[in-house]
Amino acid sequence: MKRDSAADIPILVLAAGASKRMQGTDKLVQTIAGVPLLRRQVLRARSVADMVLVTLPPAPHPRYACLTGCDAKQVSVADADMGMGHSLRAGIAALPHDTRHVMVLLPDMPDITAQDIAAVAAGPANHPQATIWRGATATGTQGHPIIFEKRHFDDLKQLTGDRGGAQVVARHKEQVKLIPLPGENAVLDLDTPSAWQEWRQNQKAGDP
Numbered sequence: 001m002k003r004d005s006a007a008d009i010p011i012l013v014l015a016a017g018a019s020k021r022m023q024g025t026d027k028l029v030q031t032i033a034g035v036p037l038l039r040r041q042v043l044r045a046r047s048v049a050d051m052v053l054v055t056l057p058p059a060p061h062p063r064y065a066c067l068t069g070c071d072a073k074q075v076s077v078a079d080a081d082m083g084m085g086h087s088l089r090a091g092i093a094a095l096p097h098d099t100r101h102v103m104v105l106l107p108d109m110p111d112i113t114a115q116d117i118a119a120v121a122a123g124p125a126n127h128p129q130a131t132i133w134r135g136a137t138a139t140g141t142q143g144h145p146i147i148f149e150k151r152h153f154d155d156l157k158q159l160t161g162d163r164g165g166a167q168v169v170a171r172h173k174e175q176v177k178l179i180p181l182p183g184e185n186a187v188l189d190l191d192t193p194s195a196w197q198e199w200r201q202n203q204k205a206g207d208p
Contacts, residue, residue: 002100006121007086009147010051011103012095013042013072014164015063016080016087027108027191030061032112037190038068041107044114046071048144049103049122055087085159092156093108102153104165105145110186110199120145132175135186140178142169143186163206 015028015038028038038054043054052072057065057080067074086101088104095102101124105117116135123133124147131149136142146165148156155168169176190196 004124006048006118006125007050008207009101009103009124010053010095010099011045011047011049011105011117011121011145012091013038013052013054013105013107014079014084014087014091015107016055016057016090017084018057018081022191023195025193027196028039028060029066030190030196038063038107039066039070040110041105042072043068043111043113044069045105045117048117049115051096053091055091057081060174083160084164085164088159088165089157089182092153095153099148099153100150103145103147104188106187108191109144109185110126110190111183111188112181113185116181116185116194117145119181120147123147123177123179124149127177132172132174132186133177133179135181136178137184137186138180138182141187142176142178143181 012154031037032040042052042054053075053076054067055075056073058076059079075094077087079086101122120133120135127133131151133147134142135145146169152168156165190199
């Protein structure tokens with residue numbers, strides 16, 4: 001199979017979840033330097049990829065306003081409340097028919113930079129022996145983003161409930177290439193108020 005360049009690989013941002021652990025607030029509309037987290041992550045993805053798709057809960061929903069002016073395809077997921085698997089299924093189904101790879105990016109991971117996204121996106125070209133490429137820590141803890149070759153799309157379309165792409169990775173672990181990213185970028189997510197508070201405090205502590 002031909003290996004796509006980084007810009008050729010569509011990025012699928014999974015933003016249809018219910019933010020259930022945030023005690024009534026929405027983690028994806030929390031702002032960082034005045035920018036909603038979801039918008040921030042989509043813009044970072046768009047700086048790397050020619051195509052970005054974002055799965056979203058059915059409208060109306062505040063997350064749609066976060067994407068005003070973003071050059072990204074919005075994919076409404078009617079059964080988003082049934083779990084991440086349904087969001088993944090909808091996103092894969094929305095890809096162009098000739099798509100050879102897709103990157104799955106979780107939007108609640110604020111330390112993932114455009115450089116991190118580009119590093120993983122270069123995986124298919126740099127490591128053509130693999131069929132799955134995954135961001136990881138320097139010590140090998142697996143995280144995100146994850147790129148899947150087309151041969152795995154059917155498996156992704158079968159996901160149900162809250163099962164994400166990790167179970168597909170587990171079934172094909174011999175075909176996975178880990179891409180080390182700095183620090184905890186590949187694994188740190190913010191899905192509780194306490195996680196947000198700690199992250200913001202760490203950001204302030206790092207200010208000059």
